[in-house]
Amino acid sequence: MRKRAWWILPMAGAAAIGVHRARSGPSGDDRAHDRWLTVTVNRPAEEVRPGGRLPTPLRAFDERIEVDVRPAPGDRGTELAVRLKQPPGGARTSLPGRLAGQDPRQDLRLALRETKALLEAGEVLHPDTPPTSRETPGGRLVGLLVRRSGGEGVL
Amino acid sequence: MKALCWEGVNKLSVENVPDPELHNDQDMIVRLIAGTTCGSDLHLIGGYIPAMRAGDIIGHEFLGEVVETGPGVRRHAVGDRVVVCSFVGCGRCWYCANDLWSLCDNTNTNPGIAQAMFGYETAGIFGYSHAMGGLRGSHAEYVRVPFADYGAFPVPEGIDDTSALFCSDSVPTGWMGADLAGVKPGDVVAVWGCGAVGQMAARAALLLGAERVISIDRIPERLAMTERYIGSETIDYTAVDVAAELRERTGGRGPDVCIEAVGMEAHSDGPAHLYDQAKQQLRLQTDRPTAVRQAIHACRKGGTVFILGVFAGAVDKFPLGAVINKGLTVRGAQMHGQRYIPMLLERMAAGQLKTAHLATHTVPLEQAPQAYDMFKHKTDGCVRAVIRPAP
Numbered sequence: 001m002r003k004r005a006w007w008i009l010p011m012a013g014a015a016a017i018g019v020h021r022a023r024s025g026p027s028g029d030d031r032a033h034d035r036w037l038t039v040t041v042n043r044p045a046e047e048v049r050p051g052g053r054l055p056t057p058l059r060a061f062d063e064r065i066e067v068d069v070r071p072a073p074g075d076r077g078t079e080l081a082v083r084l085k086q087p088p089g090g091a092r093t094s095l096p097g098r099l100a101g102q103d104p105r106q107d108l109r110l111a112l113r114e115t116k117a118l119l120e121a122g123e124v125l126h127p128d129t130p131p132t133s134r135e136t137p138g139g140r141l142v143g144l145l146v147r148r149s150g151g152e153g154v155l
Numbered sequence: 156m157k158a159l160c161w162e163g164v165n166k167l168s169v170e171n172v173p174d175p176e177l178h179n180d181q182d183m184i185v186r187l188i189a190g191t192t193c194g195s196d197l198h199l200i201g202g203y204i205p206a207m208r209a210g211d212i213i214g215h216e217f218l219g220e221v222v223e224t225g226p227g228v229r230r231h232a233v234g235d236r237v238v239v240c241s242f243v244g245c246g247r248c249w250y251c252a253n254d255l256w257s258l259c260d261n262t263n264t265n266p267g268i269a270q271a272m273f274g275y276e277t278a279g280i281f282g283y284s285h286a287m288g289g290l291r292g293s294h295a296e297y298v299r300v301p302f303a304d305y306g307a308f309p310v311p312e313g314i315d316d317t318s319a320l321f322c323s324d325s326v327p328t329g330w331m332g333a334d335l336a337g338v339k340p341g342d343v344v345a346v347w348g349c350g351a352v353g354q355m356a357a358r359a360a361l362l363l364g365a366e367r368v369i370s371i372d373r374i375p376e377r378l379a380m381t382e383r384y385i386g387s388e389t390i391d392y393t394a395v396d397v398a399a400e401l402r403e404r405t406g407g408r409g410p411d412v413c414i415e416a417v418g419m420e421a422h423s424d425g426p427a428h429l430y431d432q433a434k435q436q437l438r439l440q441t442d443r444p445t446a447v448r449q450a451i452h453a454c455r456k457g458g459t460v461f462i463l464g465v466f467a468g469a470v471d472k473f474p475l476g477a478v479i480n481k482g483l484t485v486r487g488a489q490m491h492g493q494r495y496i497p498m499l500l501e502r503m504a505a506g507q508l509k510t511a512h513l514a515t516h517t518v519p520l521e522q523a524p525q526a527y528d529m530f531k532h533k534t535d536g537c538v539r540a541v542i543r544p545a546p
Contacts, residue, residue: 042249117261121245126178127264128291133208152267
């Protein structure tokens with residue numbers, strides 16, 4: 001294999017592993033689509049859910065999600081957990097579905113991350129634009145991973 | 156503006172790219188005064204760090220002048236000369252609040268990639284792949300600095316540009332290695348690598364009270380530089396058996412603290428090097444941990460090994476048995492620069508830390524590809540090449 005292209009393989013492997021882990025977790029985890037998505041916010045509980053209201057990025061989900069807020073141990077802030085009341089399934093949660101961005105948990109993960117960033121840092125860090133990169137086969141793969149990255153992962 | 160772009164494995168070129176823009180209230184734009192090559196860039200250039208796209212700007216260790224600030228920036232003003240930490244920290248997540256800045260929860264804009272690789276994402280870093288946040292690098296005329304109040308530090312007037320530049324990354328990285336390894340008065344410390352980070356780790360160990368510091372490398376001019384400017388003893392690993400030499404110099408105990416400042420492309424002159432290279436080229440391991448293995452074997456019973464070199468993935472033949480049976484503490488980290496930079500600038504102003512000697516070469520941005528080639532092959536005595544967009 002030409003040297004310049006070799007790294008596409010581990011990248012693709014890491015992507016597949018990452019998406020697979022985020023999708024189903026360890027084999028046999030039949031709660032994969034129903035697990036709480038959780039972050040710990042370094043703010044007191046009354047700031048995480050003031051007056052019982054959801055923070056802005058999560059408000060769009062409103063009646064579609066369950067929310068749990070509780071103090072984190074060891075003065076680590078507040079644990080914020082959310083999950084869809086109707087767990088998704090079928091093709092939308094398959095690997096192709098996730099790569100296409102069709103799994104509703106991806107949007108929920110993104111909203112949860114943005115909520116944490118807004119509460120802690122006051123803003124959601126935006127990537128540099130306009131991009132300086134050009135389209136190449138490997139670059140297109142990285143671009144796909146970047147587009148899905150905010151909605152994937154271990155939350 | 157002009158910028159140094161990664162164009163593919165072992166391909167760099169200077170390109171015209173759009174100027175950076177403010178995207179967040181807490182951003183500022185810095186006009187580059189100087190940046191420097193870093194050994195960890197070589198891993199990117201060589202294709203060992205995944206998630207690069209052709210056209211990405213590299214570079215993460217830099218100093219510049221503030222030219223524009225967002226409305227949320229409180230601590231900086233246009234015209235300030237600042238050194239900028241290579242890792243970006245939001246300043247308010249639990250990790251930043253606990254001085255673990257390279258673990259910031261809120262500055263990696265592509266968290267899913269790093270979570271797939273490491274379990275959890277790291278902070279974002281300038282110019283170090285989309286896995287590490289996808290931020291533009293600093294080898295350019297201008298760079299956007301997010302969360303500027305937390306990552307940029309005014310440089311005292313008495314410190315020249317070239318000296319202050321290294322406070323962006325290599326000095327705090329080296330200091331962190333000695334600090335978090337727990338170096339204390341009376342310790343004997345061994346440091347693998349006499350590049351900029353290794354030299355700074357050795358200097359930090361001496362300033363933290365180590366009785367003896369022994370630096371290990373194979374490049375004669377780096378060994379000589381370390382003896383002259385850092386004040387540590389040295390070992391040329393191509394000339395002697397390092398483990399035997401360390402035993403002899405430490406009364407048979409071995410060093411109390413071993414700091415590895417080499418990273419994933421370690422070199423050695425033994426058969427293990429050929430083995431590691433073959434496995435790395437066949438992608439059966441991603442990193443060559445030669446110096447880490449040596450440090451673990453050489454360390455005294457109950458001692459500490461700190462891994463400062465950059466590693467990306469999996470290694471083979473990791474001597475876990477030695478770690479367990481000798482009761483070692485093994486620790487590693489990307490650098491928590493914000494924790495150390497103000498103190499380091501004070502020490503620099505007081506003359507306790509000298510870095511200007513690291514800048515063996517200075518080139519304009521247009522010659523940055525050639526500078527990286529020289530840096531990679533360690534030709535012409537190159538330790539660090541300083542890149543100045545406006546010479």
